[in-house]
Amino acid sequence: MAIWLMKSEPDEFSINDLKTKQRANWDGVRNFQARNYMRDMAQGDLVLFYHSSCKVPGIVGTATVSKTAHPDPSCLDPNSPYFDPKSTQESPRWVQVELTFESKFANPITLAMMKAMPELEGFPLVKKGNRLSVMPVADGYWAALQAL
């Protein structure tokens, strides 16, 4: 089983929204590297849910991949903020995965905490200028996070 980290702005879609819905399609990813990682996800993979662009950025809970990558319909919808004019019915370009809620942490693992951990040096999330919204979590980093 692989471990992933996915970012979301809580104003757009938060861990509470996922908890309420239980299942949700993770759409709107418009970055090729992030998309390629989503294609690599397998059924049952664990996802660390990260809140970005908010008061206290950090990992706030977990989810599992309940449906692997399939076309993201929002890229074909002219009324969607995620509309992509370069996508076509034959070649939609973008994918979504379906996540199922697993847990919400009583105490989030904040970005500040992670930046202070020497074990996480090299983890893309804590690198300066990181903007990747979907990333794999290597075993060593996962072990360090679990220790919390």
Added chain:
DNA sequence: GCCAACGTTGGC
């Protein structure tokens, strides 16, 4: 194919 201009992300 290079690279400047521009837009977006995201922490602070």
Added chain:
DNA sequence: GCCAACGTTGGC
């Protein structure tokens, strides 16, 4: 709200 970092676009 600011700004650094990075991805994308488009002219050449």
